[in-house]
Amino acid sequence: MKILLLLLIFVFLAVAAVADDRGETDSVAVLDSTTVIPQSEDTSLSLRLDSSLVNNDTLNTLDSLSEEERALVNLEEKYLEHQEERARQILPQLSVFDSLVNWFTSPRMNRRADIDRSFYHDAGDYFRFDPSFFVLEHQVTPMRKTVQLFGVGGNRLNLIVNGNRFEPFEHIPEPDGFLDLNDIPTALDNDVFVLSGPIGQVLGGSNAVASLITRPKAPDSYRSESALLADKGGFAYAFVRGRYSKKFTDGRLVDASVGYRKSEGPTTDRQRESNSYHYYADMFFPLRGNIGFRAWGQLDDRDGPLIVVRPEMYGATIKRNKFDRSVRLSFTFDDSAHTSRYEIGYKHLRQGSYLTGESNGRFDKTGHGLFMHRQWMWGAKVLSARIDGDYLEYDHHYNKYNRSSGEALLQIGWLRKGWRWAASVGSAWVEEYKFLPRVAGVLFREGNNSLIVLSVGYSERAPTLHELHLRFQKSFLYSSDGTVYADGGNSSLLLEKQLVGSLTCELGSLANRICISATGGKITDGIDWTNKLISNDSGSYQFFQPDNGDVSFASVMVQPRVGISDFLSFVGGASWHYVDYEDSDSIAYTPECQAFSGLELHYFWKQKLLDLFAYGEIVYTGTYDGYDEKGLGETAVVNVKLSFALKDYRMHFVFQNILDNQYRARERITFPGRFFYYGFTWNFLD
Numbered sequence: 001m002k003i004l005l006l007l008l009i010f011v012f013l014a015v016a017a018v019a020d021d022r023g024e025t026d027s028v029a030v031l032d033s034t035t036v037i038p039q040s041e042d043t044s045l046s047l048r049l050d051s052s053l054v055n056n057d058t059l060n061t062l063d064s065l066s067e068e069e070r071a072l073v074n075l076e077e078k079y080l081e082h083q084e085e086r087a088r089q090i091l092p093q094l095s096v097f098d099s100l101v102n103w104f105t106s107p108r109m110n111r112r113a114d115i116d117r118s119f120y121h122d123a124g125d126y127f128r129f130d131p132s133f134f135v136l137e138h139q140v141t142p143m144r145k146t147v148q149l150f151g152v153g154g155n156r157l158n159l160i161v162n163g164n165r166f167e168p169f170e171h172i173p174e175p176d177g178f179l180d181l182n183d184i185p186t187a188l189d190n191d192v193f194v195l196s197g198p199i200g201q202v203l204g205g206s207n208a209v210a211s212l213i214t215r216p217k218a219p220d221s222y223r224s225e226s227a228l229l230a231d232k233g234g235f236a237y238a239f240v241r242g243r244y245s246k247k248f249t250d251g252r253l254v255d256a257s258v259g260y261r262k263s264e265g266p267t268t269d270r271q272r273e274s275n276s277y278h279y280y281a282d283m284f285f286p287l288r289g290n291i292g293f294r295a296w297g298q299l300d301d302r303d304g305p306l307i308v309v310r311p312e313m314y315g316a317t318i319k320r321n322k323f324d325r326s327v328r329l330s331f332t333f334d335d336s337a338h339t340s341r342y343e344i345g346y347k348h349l350r351q352g353s354y355l356t357g358e359s360n361g362r363f364d365k366t367g368h369g370l371f372m373h374r375q376w377m378w379g380a381k382v383l384s385a386r387i388d389g390d391y392l393e394y395d396h397h398y399n400k401y402n403r404s405s406g407e408a409l410l411q412i413g414w415l416r417k418g419w420r421w422a423a424s425v426g427s428a429w430v431e432e433y434k435f436l437p438r439v440a441g442v443l444f445r446e447g448n449n450s451l452i453v454l455s456v457g458y459s460e461r462a463p464t465l466h467e468l469h470l471r472f473q474k475s476f477l478y479s480s481d482g483t484v485y486a487d488g489g490n491s492s493l494l495l496e497k498q499l500v501g502s503l504t505c506e507l508g509s510l511a512n513r514i515c516i517s518a519t520g521g522k523i524t525d526g527i528d529w530t531n532k533l534i535s536n537d538s539g540s541y542q543f544f545q546p547d548n549g550d551v552s553f554a555s556v557m558v559q560p561r562v563g564i565s566d567f568l569s570f571v572g573g574a575s576w577h578y579v580d581y582e583d584s585d586s587i588a589y590t591p592e593c594q595a596f597s598g599l600e601l602h603y604f605w606k607q608k609l610l611d612l613f614a615y616g617e618i619v620y621t622g623t624y625d626g627y628d629e630k631g632l633g634e635t636a637v638v639n640v641k642l643s644f645a646l647k648d649y650r651m652h653f654v655f656q657n658i659l660d661n662q663y664r665a666r667e668r669i670t671f672p673g674r675f676f677y678y679g680f681t682w683n684f685l686d
Contacts, residue, residue, distance in 0.1 A: 121145075
């Protein structure tokens, strides 16, 4: 291990040195979303000299000047030196992540307009606008929301928030391996990209199946960007968020947000109130010369009940308490032209998931790590080389397990008009599993009336310590029929191998276009949570455990967008999935097809400077089975949103399931008809 790390460090520094020699002679100027443009004037100083004091003749004859005039010339020289130093500090910050996002995505792919047109409670709702993904809620009010990718189960989604990976952790009874997207902060999200296939791996992710990429709004001036966002609805639902972004004249950058959410279930007599808090900050501080300091951190804390299974049959209600804390602290070193950057830093992870009730558990993760990052421009290319080393401790209250791991990753993007490409090559190293290679590439072209994105990737992942060492436990979770519930880890799990490809084609303008996307691949020894009925001499129990199994999948999606008139537009989409699990005939909560259609009315009331919006959609989900109940889905739900915007203020009214249909998204729980809520977004400091 030590020899490997030394070798990787040597290669890292050698490549960086070669790039320094070659890159400074011909570099491409890449303006990223974090670009900071130096000001021509210093607003903090107002010193001005008479023009007669700064011409060449006067400067060459300082002896003929009076002491007062000579002092003014010295002040001018110091002022110019100060301006040059300030200009060096606030040159555009080099960010390979932002460069790759800018050049290998498109406004066509940004979901921001869809989100504003319709509605969202959390990051899981970002996927509602692409029928390739199945969004599943535990109940009508936000409590737990998961997203299934192309009919494939398990955790195979990259979450990248402004260049940082998010890897939430929670254990629940009837585990499915999915991430709870309720726990992802959303207040700062301005650019939202839901990307199919391995393109997210090129942008820094570790999975090849799909990715969610979000970025805050980059201030286009030195004034603050801020907002207060609030929602209030039935079943005690309330969600308040605040965000603040600012670019300072001395080069400092701040992105910060805070949020609080409360919700209850359809019945409140069983103390089902859930509370969650979100804190997020990403800050950069220029220090002396070209040295800077970056601090990134996020905290998510939630407590309350989790309605686990069969609430209509008096199934158990489990109390959950979970938290997620991540911190990254680093120093940056830029060259004088800001065409290359070193970054070295420390990262810390602390996660906990505690359950009390019929099913008990106390699970903790504590991690520490170091990382080195090198970014630079080389002609028309941007490159990034990164080395990470991590130590993780997993504690399930009865025993502790630890793991050492590392990762080396090289990213390169060729930034040019027309056809362009990007690739990532690297390998993770995990104790007991050794090397896990990862490679991905994307080919991209965008014209005025067309878009083509082709990506192919291969990735391997090791089972988590939780999947390996979850302690076996039985409980009477299914109190209605006497069936015993049990879950546990699997110490025999093998590496998972993903080989995935994706092709997206769009024809037409932004207002009138059609998108066709196809994604498919083979997952060898895929790690998925399965459930089996185990019978022996002591009785029977329903057992949930992670197992390996091969998975083949393919998904096709068609999504048109039509501008019917100046104030009316149509958007829709449909998808079909083929999924073949080698060891299972069917997988719970896996619809074969999905579709939606929506109409938006937008009218600008010129006399009042008021924008009026109305949006309605029909969402259809094909039939699927739960763990116990068959024939779920096959339901059409109608949602309506009314809103108006006046300058920096926008208010909305949302009617989910406005036709008051009684339907079941999960087994043994009927969603209780219409759900109404209202809210506003106010950019109060801008």
